[in-house]
Amino acid sequence: MAKPIDAIDRKILKALLSDGRLTNQQLSEAVNLSPAPCWQRVKRLERDGYIQGYMALLDQELLGASEIVLLEVTLDRHDDDAVENFGRAMAAMPEVLEVYLTTGEYDYFLKVAVNGTAGYEEFLRKRLFKVRGIRHSRTSFTLRCLKKAYSVPPDAERSGG
Structure with missing residues (x-):
């Protein structure tokens, strides 16, 4: 069973949701945590299923499927x-x-x-x-995309903790 997440975990998830390419050093600075505990938290969030993977977002128009x-x-x-x-x-x-x-x-x-x-x-x-x-x-x-999100941002009311 996944361990409930705290405020620091939510900050980590929110930062990675904005930019999944952050290095551990950049991420630790963004959430005011030293690199080793930050890395351990990310690994736990991955193991517990809060982080399901990382991907590149591609431009459909440039790929011919606009x-x-x-x-x-x-x-x-x-x-x-x-x-x-x-x-x-x-x-x-x-x-x-x-x-x-x-x-x-x-x-x-x-x-x-x-x-x-x-x-x-x-x-x-x-x-x-x-x-x-x-x-x-x-x-x-569709005529125009007004909002595109790939996950709900972490929020204290929805995050299981």
Whole structure:
């Protein structure tokens, strides 16, 4: 079980959320802690699952996938095989950035990066429509991203301690 975190742990998480490339020295200075205890805390936060990994954020437009499309998908069946098949198919598609199993009118919510309407048509014809078991889908193109976050910042009310 993960150990509850304290105010220093929250400062570490907040600093790493802002810049995951901070050296241990820079991080320890940012949170007013000497380097050795700072490093030990980071390792504990990783081990306990508070820090799940580190990644580079890439510019989708420069990579030729500047449009974000949001899709709602309904399957024609909901047994274990259908759900597993759909999940495997979505995981294999590089342009599918996120997939959520949802409640409500649709079964899944997908976030897909494409190169304009032509790229979306290609995604539909060559990828999505080849997945067996899709009954219905609904699409929305995003116009502009107003906020993008990859995690909720650590907060005393939500952090388990």
